[in-house]
Amino acid sequence: MNQVNVVEQLTAERNQLAKQAVHVHKFGGSSLATAQCIERVVDIIRQHCQLNDLVVVSANGDTTDALFATYQLALERQDTLTSAIAQLYQAQVELIKSLLSAATAERMIDYLKSDIQQLTHWLTSTPEQYQADFLSFGELWSARLLSAILSERVCPSYYLDARDFLVINNDQQCVVDNGISLEQFNQVTQLGKLGVVTGYISKDSAGKTCTLGRNGSDYSATIMASLTGALNVTLWTDVDGIYSADPRVVPTARKLHRLPNGVAKELGRLGNPVLHAKTLQPLTDHSTHLHVASSFDYQNTGTEIGKFGQIAKQELSVTYLNDLLLAQSESFLGQQGEQAQHLFAAICSDTEAGYIVISQAQQKAVSQWLASHDTEVSFTPVAILATVGHKVVHHGDVKARFKRALKHEQVFAIANSPFQHSLIAILPQACSVELLNHVHHDMTKDARHIGLVVAGLGNIGERFLQLLPKQLTQIPLLENLHLVGLISSKKALINNDGIEVSQAFALFEQEAKNYDHQLLMSWLSNHPYDELIVVDITPSEAFSLLYGEFFKQGIHVIGANKWAASSSTEHYNDLLTTAQQHKSLWLGNTTVGAGLPINYAIQDLINSGDQIIEISGIFSGTLSWLFETYDNSVPFSQLLLDALAQGITEPDPREDLSGRDVQRKLLILARMAGFELSLTDIDCQNLVPEALQQLSTEEFLAQAAALDSYFADAYLQAADQGCCIRYIAKFSLQDNGQLCASVGLAVLTENDAFANLTPCDNVFQIRSHWYQDNPLLIRGPGAGRDVTAGGLHSDLVNICRQLVHRQQQVKLKGINTL
Numbered sequence: 001m002n003q004v005n006v007v008e009q010l011t012a013e014r015n016q017l018a019k020q021a022v023h024v025h026k027f028g029g030s031s032l033a034t035a036q037c038i039e040r041v042v043d044i045i046r047q048h049c050q051l052n053d054l055v056v057v058s059a060n061g062d063t064t065d066a067l068f069a070t071y072q073l074a075l076e077r078q079d080t081l082t083s084a085i086a087q088l089y090q091a092q093v094e095l096i097k098s099l100l101s102a103a104t105a106e107r108m109i110d111y112l113k114s115d116i117q118q119l120t121h122w123l124t125s126t127p128e129q130y131q132a133d134f135l136s137f138g139e140l141w142s143a144r145l146l147s148a149i150l151s152e153r154v155c156p157s158y159y160l161d162a163r164d165f166l167v168i169n170n171d172q173q174c175v176v177d178n179g180i181s182l183e184q185f186n187q188v189t190q191l192g193k194l195g196v197v198t199g200y201i202s203k204d205s206a207g208k209t210c211t212l213g214r215n216g217s218d219y220s221a222t223i224m225a226s227l228t229g230a231l232n233v234t235l236w237t238d239v240d241g242i243y244s245a246d247p248r249v250v251p252t253a254r255k256l257h258r259l260p261n262g263v264a265k266e267l268g269r270l271g272n273p274v275l276h277a278k279t280l281q282p283l284t285d286h287s288t289h290l291h292v293a294s295s296f297d298y299q300n301t302g303t304e305i306g307k308f309g310q311i312a313k314q315e316l317s318v319t320y321l322n323d324l325l326l327a328q329s330e331s332f333l334g335q336q337g338e339q340a341q342h343l344f345a346a347i348c349s350d351t352e353a354g355y356i357v358i359s360q361a362q363q364k365a366v367s368q369w370l371a372s373h374d375t376e377v378s379f380t381p382v383a384i385l386a387t388v389g390h391k392v393v394h395h396g397d398v399k400a401r402f403k404r405a406l407k408h409e410q411v412f413a414i415a416n417s418p419f420q421h422s423l424i425a426i427l428p429q430a431c432s433v434e435l436l437n438h439v440h441h442d443m444t445k446d447a448r449h450i451g452l453v454v455a456g457l458g459n460i461g462e463r464f465l466q467l468l469p470k471q472l473t474q475i476p477l478l479e480n481l482h483l484v485g486l487i488s489s490k491k492a493l494i495n496n497d498g499i500e501v502s503q504a505f506a507l508f509e510q511e512a513k514n515y516d517h518q519l520l521m522s523w524l525s526n527h528p529y530d531e532l533i534v535v536d537i538t539p540s541e542a543f544s545l546l547y548g549e550f551f552k553q554g555i556h557v558i559g560a561n562k563w564a565a566s567s568s569t570e571h572y573n574d575l576l577t578t579a580q581q582h583k584s585l586w587l588g589n590t591t592v593g594a595g596l597p598i599n600y601a602i603q604d605l606i607n608s609g610d611q612i613i614e615i616s617g618i619f620s621g622t623l624s625w626l627f628e629t630y631d632n633s634v635p636f637s638q639l640l641l642d643a644l645a646q647g648i649t650e651p652d653p654r655e656d657l658s659g660r661d662v663q664r665k666l667l668i669l670a671r672m673a674g675f676e677l678s679l680t681d682i683d684c685q686n687l688v689p690e691a692l693q694q695l696s697t698e699e700f701l702a703q704a705a706a707l708d709s710y711f712a713d714a715y716l717q718a719a720d721q722g723c724c725i726r727y728i729a730k731f732s733l734q735d736n737g738q739l740c741a742s743v744g745l746a747v748l749t750e751n752d753a754f755a756n757l758t759p760c761d762n763v764f765q766i767r768s769h770w771y772q773d774n775p776l777l778i779r780g781p782g783a784g785r786d787v788t789a790g791g792l793h794s795d796l797v798n799i800c801r802q803l804v805h806r807q808q809q810v811k812l813k814g815i816n817t818l
């Protein structure tokens with residue numbers, strides 16, 4: 001059996017033994033720096049770990065630095081060594097005493113004393129020989145302490161010195177010997193307990209201690225994941241994720257919520273301060289999810305790295321590396337150049353121009369390689385500034401933007417990354433903070449990604465989705481909008497990678513799962529988008545009751561649903577306050593007049609300093625269509641079914657006939673105009689006979705003929721006087737300051753402004769201080785699929801515009817503070 005097969009078999013066996021796939025958690029030094037930090041870590045473990053999981057730890061706080069300084073003293077200043085060792089000892093004793101019971105602490109201090117004896121012996125005899133062994137104490141103490149705390153307070157736990165199993169191949173720097181390591185790991189691991197493993201350290205094939213270099217503990221964690229077949233690794237650190245640039249230098253850097261593996265590797269390769277090139281190396285089959293999160297703010301979602309689909313656009317980031325060398329030689333042309341690129345894992349290269357970019361440490365090796373080719377070489381100090389994103393080398397628009405951002409800079413060349421995920425500018429001088437901020441701003445200024453969830457896929461929802469693909473391609477403001485959720489009353493489809501808009505319905509049919517309220521709410525509170533917009537195209541009161549929760553999460557809402565905007569005064573005011581507090585936007589253009597700009601007109605009048613005194617008119621497309629069409633030649637009930645089939649009625653047409661829908665609209669308009677009112681303040685004439693009021697929708701529709709005689713009589717009586725019947729809504733401000741509001745059937749003369757509408761039209765007549773004698777009229781179709789779906793799209797663009805504007809304000813603020 002070859003080595004790969006051995007590893008596969010052993011991993012499979014281990015996974016069968018484990019109740020669930022192992023999850024590896026790694027805690028960095030800063031996460032374990034003080035007793036308080038360690039308490040937090042214990043809390044995280046309590047909430048996130050299961051038995052058989054593995055916890056990989058770095059040394060507490062700056063213990064490794066202190067060990068290294070002590071080691072230097074051993075080489076240079078033996079006289080101060082004793083006090084340095086005493087300080088190391090004292091720091092550990094304090095942690096032990098403050099975190100463990102007296103009995104366990106005593107045992108731990110005994111172990112510590114024996115370690116101190118050992119290291120003192122090394123340092124005072126031949127320190128050079130034991131440098132790695134000496135540095136290993138940091139991780140050893142950290143793992144032993146945490147494991148003891150967990151055993152006392154959380155669950156059975158044991159600590160593992162990685163040198164007991166992890167073997168690094170001597171010939172290749174830091175490459176793991178998987179076969180032996182796994183075999184030995186299986187001998188030392190203890191099932192049914194939580195293992196705490198030392199990060200950073202390992203042994204070579206001769207059993208000698210070796211360290212895994214800078215940020216070696218992250219590497220240890222992914223090695224452990226690869227050995228055990230873990231599906232998840234969480235790197236708990238002191239930052240809350242990976243950012244679009246180093247946030248210590250670029251204040252406007254944004255957290256990247258989800259990174260495809262390839263992009264993460266590229267970031268690691270090109271200097272990202274959190275991700276390191278080596279960290280991702282062991283995760284070759286890409287089935288492991290890596291998660292970077294803050295142990296200081298562990299409720300906050302961090303960055304997820306994994307095998308993500310690419311429907312949703314990937315975010316761009318900017319990174320840099322100084323102190324590099326540009327090596328130019330004929331040997332870097334053509335195939336030889338490719339060979340050199342590969343051999344030296346160059347940052348970038350150009351085999352037509354004949355150069356590679358390498359680290360300064362590689363100069364000697366490159367010179368030696370070129371000596372055997374007998375060609376000249378020149379080395380020039382350079383830096384690189386790169387923009388990183390999924391396959392950016394294939395995006396001409398990103399390249400053009402990158403070039404524009406650098407147009408005032410001296411740039412040697414812009415090269416494509418050999419891995420396709422970055423464009424790399426080679427600079428003759430170090431990358432300055434100003435340049436980094438400037439380029440980051442230009443590359444990410446429009447890049448706040450907005451998720452879109454559509455609830456209600458009926459008559460209007462379907463049309464809304466049909467219009468979406470064209471809107472996305474034609475409206476630049478929607479550039480970063482991604483459809484991520486579709487919800488009906490029974491099913492839901494959520495996809496963080498985005499749902500292909502042109503196939504939304506088919507995908508919903510195939511992939512939607514049963515609606516699970518808890519699951520949906522938990523997704524909404526952890527969604528990976530910068531902004532989330534929920535479009536409510538349901539007729540559901542229950543769904544409207546979720547708005548408060550949405551607003552608390554900073555989620556924006558567009559409602560065609562009228563329930564929330566016409567709810568009780570207390571609830572409505574609460575919603576407005578919550579939305580304002582959490583900077584959530586709430587638009588409902590279509591709740592009155594479908595796509596008609598009645599809401600904009602009212603807002604404009606208010607902004608102009610006007611005071612609205614009265615609004616009246618016909619606010620129901622359904623009732624407008626019915627009464628404009630009805631002439632007693634066909635039964636009223638037949639027309640009603642016709643209107644339902646055209647999609648202009650409410651799902652239950654009694655909402656229209658009862659006047660409730662119009663009553664709600666009048667309330668919404670009154671609130672827009674600045675009045676405080678509730679539904680019960682509006683007199684409402686119900687046109688549905690009592691006998692039909694309690695039936696199900698289906699029963700009502702089956703018995704709709706019972707409506708006919710009432711409407712025939714009303715029509716004939718009005719016609720006898722040369723008049724017509726219309727359903728009118730009106731509120732007006734009385735001289736005593738009271739608002740008088742009603743909706744109901746009225747008999748109008750044929751030349752009344754509300755009498756001769758195109759069927760389905762709404763008309764709104766506004767009287768105000770500016771428009772008192774000659775009122776303002778807005779008239780047009782007030783219901784129907786196209787106008788309503790269009791009105792919702794208008795709200796969507798409106799919200800995206802406001803969000804872009806908001807983002808520009810933030811960016812400007814960020815730049816000004818530099």
Ligand SMILES: NC(=O)C1=CN([C@@H]2O[C@H](COP(=O)(O)OP(=O)(O)OC[C@H]3O[C@@H](n4cnc5c(N)ncnc54)[C@H](O)[C@@H]3O)[C@@H](O)[C@H]2O)C=CC1
Binds near residue numbers: 457490561621650785
């Ligand atoms: N028809 C029109 O001209 C206008 C309609 N509206 C409003 O648009 C909304 C939708 O109307 P239609 O599309 O005609 O209704 P519809 O009955 O055709 O579709 C409603 C959809 O909502 C879903 N739904 C119901 N309860 C839900 C819940 N709790 N959670 C998630 N989904 C739920 C249903 O599964 C269905 O897919 C209504 O609130 C209506 O008042 C607003 C302006 C004009």
Ligand SMILES: N[C@@H](CC=O)C(=O)O
Binds near residue numbers: 593594621649650661
């Ligand atoms: N049924 C309603 C639809 C829109 O709100 C109407 O007729 O106006």
